[in-house]
Amino acid sequence: MQQVNIGMLGGGTVGSGVYHAWKHNGRVMAARLGVKIRFCKIAVKSFDEPRPYPIPAPLLTTDWQAVVNDPQVQIVIELVGGTGIARTMVLAALRQGKTVVTANKALLSACGPELFAAAARTGANLYYEASVCGGIPIIKCLREGLVANQFPAIYGIVNGTCNYILSRMQQEGADFAEVLADAQKQGYAETPPDLDIEGKDAQHKTGILASLAHGFWVPADRIHTEGIRNVSQIDMRFANKLGYTIKLLGIAKRLSDRKGGVQVSVQPTLIPHSHVLASVNGVFNACFVRGDVVGDTLFYGRGAGKDATASAVLSDVADAALDLKLGTHLRVPPFNAHARSGRIRPIAEIISRYYLRLSAVDQPGVLAKIAAILARAKIGIASVIQPEGHPGNFVPLILMTHDASHAAMHRALLQITRLPVITGKPAVFRVENFE
């Protein structure tokens, strides 16, 4: 049986997970693929760094260049992460015409076009299934399984840490800070947690999904991104009463108004309890994909962790191995900019329903003042909750609006917060009904 030789950069948690999964299922994979995968060299930071699964010492080296430059190595797996040395490594491998498999969303997000260009120059391929939604084969599904579709809407729960925190807030009634601290203690959140909590990681992944779906590269800085720091327990509770839960969604939506273009954003969003995405809890990820032919689909699984990531990395290795076996190394190129034109619409123009929570003085006429401002902004009110029996001088006031542009909503909100009867910072979140 033909054999392909793998070099791996990174032998920590994920790297040892990949090696372990291959040890376990490499024989089945070979039987399925008709080609044998062999790990021949693995570069690590240090020989004695702790790893959850062992890797035989003779495979290890601390010299990454020895891996990339080894003439035996045909496929390079990059699991180093980040945008520094990992970029150098990936470019070095691609320049030699070697296929690269990576799980590095930050690198793709920051340097995608540079990497694709480097790959194109040598005819090398670059695979990145593990970069979005961990073990869920969402990249393959978008590019191959749903290739006959255009994508009016994609909504992804793409960051496991945020989803874990929001799920626990929802289920336990606990506060954000409390759950975050516990998540850090348990290893579900990093310290500092900013990359996840501020939505940056979700931004990287949403950009990759949007780029693949719409056929033009979506740079990270064009993606309006809000994290989950402002989601408080009180909002979780009111959302719940209204029949919603709050999830951090990566959104890529084709706009059907006169101007067209695509909305790409990462935003905490109220979604109805009855929607399948609402039942995606804990560290799980899911991607809700609406195809113009297939209709609504959902892909669900573990978004991170050494084993789920290993499954995705090895599926890329399998594709790359088939490419090598059959001499078709660009069957599915790393990125196909097939759209003749693509445009990201500024967030100001994006239309949505909104959830609004204000803290108001408990006196007559307050609601009238707020309603007047919204009316002038042409923002319809769908429902209002003003809970009875709230202690103190201030009462929470919750409004659900009809469709409004982000700009109109935030202009109106500014006027509302300037009212002397309003105190504190208002909470405002998108509402998505998946219509």
Place this chain on the structure above:
Amino acid sequence: MQQVNIGMLGGGTVGSGVYHAWKHNGRVMAARLGVKIRFCKIAVKSFDEPRPYPIPAPLLTTDWQAVVNDPQVQIVIELVGGTGIARTMVLAALRQGKTVVTANKALLSACGPELFAAAARTGANLYYEASVCGGIPIIKCLREGLVANQFPAIYGIVNGTCNYILSRMQQEGADFAEVLADAQKQGYAETPPDLDIEGKDAQHKTGILASLAHGFWVPADRIHTEGIRNVSQIDMRFANKLGYTIKLLGIAKRLSDRKGGVQVSVQPTLIPHSHVLASVNGVFNACFVRGDVVGDTLFYGRGAGKDATASAVLSDVADAALDLKLGTHLRVPPFNAHARSGRIRPIAEIISRYYLRLSAVDQPGVLAKIAAILARAKIGIASVIQPEGHPGNFVPLILMTHDASHAAMHRALLQITRLPVITGKPAVFRVENFE
């Protein structure tokens, strides 16, 4: 740009759906694939059969052989259905070395090995993504996206008609017969509905999934199959009280006991409300796949209908077109019997928890008699409900058991129904907790 020529057999609902989707997205597909797909001939039953989308008259013929034998035609799409003429058509195309794309689960189930052998003889390929779970790319996910996994368990809601009926029973409190009649009126169920309701269609699909997952062909007659005729509103209600809903599941489960082997069955099953499969309602399908590396995943979407099926058919056409473009027509062969041995365990040996509903005379000592029979059979009782205030002389008695073999359960049940205090037919269903 290179071009591949398609001949299609069947131009009714699904056929016209495929043609329509291609008209709509063929240009995008070509841009994505770097190869142009062209429909050159479509065989129909009659020129004036009603079709939801129009097909240009010059493409139509009533002579299917003219399509298969057309030297231009490289890929043949079979959408005729059934195991009669469709078999002849598919074999004819494969014998000529033409790639076949089919949505025909009945044919695959009945003649899979014959078709695969015919394909192997000429080196032709056979694709069948649309045969299971409609628009969900589950075949591709199992064979490629999750290729690094073995599959301890797969649970599929694979029949939209059954799921539609069960969902409405659950949501509306309506009876089976009532919902079925309405489903037939609305076109969600066929007349007669037996292929769906008796679980045959689910059996075909479960067999295909199990074969792909476990690497040996699972013939339909080895799949223990129960339909949904015995699911009554009263069971739906009691299940609900216990925290469960009832779904028709296609099951393919690797057994970890000493004897090993695989359970493949189709059975109405109680599943916990909190499980993602419980929120799969209406005509939607979903496949819950547990991979030994990736963990738990779920794939959800429309299981039938002209558009969802078109999406799957065209994704196969895309793969076949890439194969032709690159000269790699057996990159992923139609079926890879990679398991060195495979064994279906008889249903009698399958262990499960059970839900049991009996109708008992309302007198002291009844429960003691039942409990004694179960104790002798070594079947533990997990919980009992005997609802108060039931009119008449008979009371329903609901038992949830611990693990028991199918044989032990049904032996005990036979003894129980022979008790003079028990009347009518008992209801017995599997309970699945996905542990």
